[in-house]
Structures are given as C-alpha cells and as structure tokens.
Amino acid sequence: MSTHTTQTEARAVVEFDQINEFEQAEHPTIKGLPRGRQSMGATLLGGEQGFPWLRVRDHVDRLARLISLNFGLVRLLAGWAPNCASYDLKTELPRLMYEDMRHLVRLNERFNQLPGSGRGIEASDELKDFLNRLGAADDHHCFLAGFYFEVKRTLLIALEDYLHACDPLYDAPTIYELRGIIPEVREQIDWANTALLESRLDLATGRRVREWRSYVRALLAEIGGIFGNEPRPAAPPPVSPACAPLQPAPEHFIGDPQMQYMDHFPFDQEEAPVHLTLREIVYHNATEWAAVDHLCVLFFGARNMPLEFYLDLARHTWDECRHSRMGMRRLRELGFDPFRDFKWPYHPKRTQDFAEWFGSLTMLAEACSFTRKHGSVEPFYRFGDALSAQQSEIDCLDERLHVTFGRHWYPVMARQAGDNRPLRELVTSLREKSILARQFRAEELTDAEKLAIAQSATAFCNAIEFDLDFTVY
Numbered sequence: 001m002s003t004h005t006t007q008t009e010a011r012a013v014v015e016f017d018q019i020n021e022f023e024q025a026e027h028p029t030i031k032g033l034p035r036g037r038q039s040m041g042a043t044l045l046g047g048e049q050g051f052p053w054l055r056v057r058d059h060v061d062r063l064a065r066l067i068s069l070n071f072g073l074v075r076l077l078a079g080w081a082p083n084c085a086s087y088d089l090k091t092e093l094p095r096l097m098y099e100d101m102r103h104l105v106r107l108n109e110r111f112n113q114l115p116g117s118g119r120g121i122e123a124s125d126e127l128k129d130f131l132n133r134l135g136a137a138d139d140h141h142c143f144l145a146g147f148y149f150e151v152k153r154t155l156l157i158a159l160e161d162y163l164h165a166c167d168p169l170y171d172a173p174t175i176y177e178l179r180g181i182i183p184e185v186r187e188q189i190d191w192a193n194t195a196l197l198e199s200r201l202d203l204a205t206g207r208r209v210r211e212w213r214s215y216v217r218a219l220l221a222e223i224g225g226i227f228g229n230e231p232r233p234a235a236p237p238p239v240s241p242a243c244a245p246l247q248p249a250p251e252h253f254i255g256d257p258q259m260q261y262m263d264h265f266p267f268d269q270e271e272a273p274v275h276l277t278l279r280e281i282v283y284h285n286a287t288e289w290a291a292v293d294h295l296c297v298l299f300f301g302a303r304n305m306p307l308e309f310y311l312d313l314a315r316h317t318w319d320e321c322r323h324s325r326m327g328m329r330r331l332r333e334l335g336f337d338p339f340r341d342f343k344w345p346y347h348p349k350r351t352q353d354f355a356e357w358f359g360s361l362t363m364l365a366e367a368c369s370f371t372r373k374h375g376s377v378e379p380f381y382r383f384g385d386a387l388s389a390q391q392s393e394i395d396c397l398d399e400r401l402h403v404t405f406g407r408h409w410y411p412v413m414a415r416q417a418g419d420n421r422p423l424r425e426l427v428t429s430l431r432e433k434s435i436l437a438r439q440f441r442a443e444e445l446t447d448a449e450k451l452a453i454a455q456s457a458t459a460f461c462n463a464i465e466f467d468l469d470f471t472v473y
C-alpha cells in the first residue's frame with residue numbers, strides 16, 4: 001500500500017514538472033488542432049485585441065505591475081519611518097507596512113497560479129525612477145500626503161476598476177483577493193487623513209503639501225498610472241518642488257521633539273522614576289519603539305530576500321510598536337506622563353552592518369529578555385497588578401516569535417554577506433563581540449573570562465542582565 005502511494009506520488013511530481021512541456025506539446029490525434037501551438041499565455045496575442053473581458057495575459061500584466069509597485073511602495077514607506085518626527089507616526093506606520101505585506105502575499109499567490117508569471121517582486125526601472133522621486137520629499141508631511149492621498153488613492157481606484165473588470169466566474173479567485181485588499185487600502189487612506197490633520201492646520205506646511213501632491217500626480221501620469229496603460233503626457237517631466245529633500249533610510253534618524261533622549265538605559269530614578277522597581281519592566285516595554293527606525297531601515301535596505309522575509313520583518317516591526325504603545329498606555333494608567341517623566345534610550349544612527357545588527361537584536365537582546373520578562377509575570381500578580389502581568393505575557397509571546405525569525409533569517413542574511421558559518425557559530429561570535437565591548441561595574445573581568453562566558457547562552461544572558469529588583473513594586 002505504502003509502496004503504491006509512493007509510486008503515485010513520485011509520478012505526480014514528475015507530471016507536475018512536465019506541465020509546461022505538455023502544454024506546449026503537439027497533439028497529433030486531435031483533428032483540426034494546429035501542430036506546434038503557442039504557449040497558453042501567448043495564444044492569439046498577435047491578433048485581435050480589445051475583448052470585453054480580461055484575458056489571462058492581462059491578469060499576468062496587471063498582477064505583475066501591482067506586485068512590483070506595491071513592494072516598491074512598502075519599502076519606501078519603511079525607509080521613511082526614521083524621517084518621521086513623531087512617536088505616533090513611527091509606531092503606527094509599521095501596522096500599515098504589515099497590512100501592505102499581507103496584500104502582497106495575497107496578490108503574489110494568485111499571480112503564481114497564472115501561467116507565464118515571473119517570480120520577481122523587484123520594481124522595474126521605470127518604477128524605480130518613480131519611487132526615487134516620490135521618496136525625495138522635504139519632510140514627512142509632504143511624503144505621507146503624497147503617498148496616501150495621491151498614490152494610494154489612485155491605487156484604490158485602480159483596484160476597484162480591476163475588480164469591476166473581472167468576470168464573477170472566470171476570475172473568482174482574483175476577485176476574492178481584491179475584495180479582501182480594497183477595504184483595507186481605503187481604511188489606510190482614512191487613517192492618513194486623521195494622522196496628517198496637523199499638516200493641514202499649519203498654513204505654510206499646508207501649502208508645501210499641496211505643491212508636493214500636485215508633483216506626485218504628475219509623476220503618476222508619467223508612468224501611465226497604476227497599471228502603466230494610460231496615455232503619458234508629452235510635456236517634459238515635472239520638476240520637484242522640494243528644497244532640501246530627505247532620503248529614505250537616512251544616516252541620521254529624526255526623533256519626536258516632545259521626548260527627551262539618552263544613549264543608555266536609565267541609571268537612576270531621575271531618568272526613569274520606576275528604576276529598580278518591578279514596574280521598570282513596563283517602562284522597558286515602552287522603550288521598544290527605539291528599534292523601529294532600525295528595523296525599517298533594514299526593511300528598506302535588505303535586497304534579494306524572499307517575500308516571506310519582508311512579511312516577517314514587517315510583523316516584527318509592528319510588534320515592537322505594539323509593545324511600546326502598551327508600555328506607554330500602562331505607564332499612563334500608573335499615573336505617569338511618559339514624555340514628561342521619563343527619558344528614552346535612542347540611537348538615531350543607521351547601522352553599518354545589518355546582518356550583525358539583526359542577529360544581535362534577535363539572538364542576544366530578545367533571546368536574553370525572557371528571564372526578566374517572563375520572570376516579572378508572577379511578581380506582578382503577587383503585587384495585585386494583573387494588567388502588567390498580562391502585558392509581560394503578551395510581550396514574551398511575540399518576542400519568542402522574533403527569536404524564531406532571527407534563527408531563520410540571520411544565517412540567510414549572513415550568507416548573503418559572504419559568511420557561511422552555521423547559526424551556532426554566528427551567535428557565539430556575536431556574544432563574544434558583545435561581551436568584549438562591555439564594561440562590568442561590579443567586577444573587573446579579563447578578556448579570557450569574558451570569552452569563556454560567551455560560550456554559554458545562559459552565562460552570557462546572566463552577565464549582561466540589567467540591574468533589576470522585583471521585590472519592590
């Protein structure tokens with residue numbers, strides 16, 4: 001029985017691999033069938049055009065364009081997060097990036113079911129030029145207004161037109177995906193309308209935004225609209241109204257002017273009033289926003305990685321935002337004004353080595369955080385603070401996922417940078433590098449002692465752990 005199944009399975013694999021060959025083969029026994037016919041995607045293409053329905057080739061063209069444009073857009077959005085001088089924007093944009101990635105996954109799955117579809121998600125040269133110019137705005141007011149009110153709104157209309165052009169039976173699987181995506185794109189634009197209200201309440205900013213939006217409309221016309229099939233203007237390309245344009249994934253990040261920053265975790269209660277108490281864990285959650293700019297720059301900068309990598313990275317970034325926002329919410333509930341009462345660790349500078357940075361975040365910082373985060377759950381319950389206990393539990397749940405992402409993607413990133421060592425070795429050298437660079441206040445350690453500690457994950461995590469006191473609420 002099992003041998004029979006195996007043979008059937010083996011035959012199925014062979015047949016699957018040969019589908020293309022069968023499709024293009026001659027079928028001499030069928031009367032009237034022309035010999036040497038063309039591939040499915042190319043049938044009749046040389047002949048009559050303008051059918052009142054969408055042919056398979058049309059879907060392939062549309063989906064390919066949507067995928068490469070949307071991927072270029074979500075990368076650009078990620079690259080702009082560090083230019084947003086606003087805690088709220090930095091911690092809300094990654095949710096939209098995650099949504100965009102889910103849309104891309106849906107479109108890409110449908111695309112891969114069609115014949116003749118490529119597998120690439122990178123933007124074409126024409127789109128690259130469009131994206132470069134779209135990303136050279138003066139500030140986040142202009143960039144986000146152009147992005148949501150011009151590009152995304154035009155995209156929304158194009159998706160609706162596409163949906164209406166689909167046949168309810170022929171194209172039902174495509175319709176299903178579009179129906180899921182369209183309302184979320186509409187909600188994104190509504191979100192931007194609220195989030196960017198302040199841009200409209202300042203006269204000078206409002207004027208600059210208006211000029212930038214009209215420039216973005218001209219850029220869209222230049223590429224023939226979302227699908228590239230609209231007539232392009234004969235006029236020369238528009239000139240950018242930006243005076244001192246910023247770039248995506250900048251070397252220096254812009255923080256929220258309402259927050260006070262420092263280059264370390266708090267040393268005393270002046271810097272964080274909950275220092276050396278159990279509630280410091282809530283503050284630790286609130287600080288997690290500081291990883292967002294770095295993760296976004298990685299999202300923008302990482303090339304030639306599979307779609308799943310960007311999906312995981314968007315989820316990771318969104319989680320850091322959720323953790324920070326739940327930390328801020330709890331600090332407020334505990335009677336603090338987080339921006340007034342606390343200082344915030346922030347390194348607003350782009351890293352030189354993405355692979356090492358990502359490896360250190362996931363395989364050291366996040367992997368070591370479980371003892372303290374999970375360890376805080378019981379003490380919180382003991383002190384009657386069930387809400388903070390719940391928060392720590394949720395945090396651990398997500399951080400576990402991030403360590404999984406690290407295990408999966410860090411070796412892939414390292415390989416891309418020419419480092420073929422297995423994960424275990426990569427992580428040991430991250431620990432060695434990290435511990436050698438540290439000063440230990442309590443005791444003086446020789447380099448040999450430090451290197452010995454780095455050989456064990458537990459010893460390493462114990463050595464680098466924060467000073468904490470869970471006996472004091």
Ligand SMILES: [Fe+2]
Nearest residue numbers: 288320323399
């Ligand atoms: Fe985190």
Ligand SMILES: [Fe+2]
Nearest residue numbers: 288323395399
């Ligand atoms: Fe977290």
Ligand SMILES: [Fe+2]
Nearest residue numbers: 320366399402
């Ligand atoms: Fe994390």
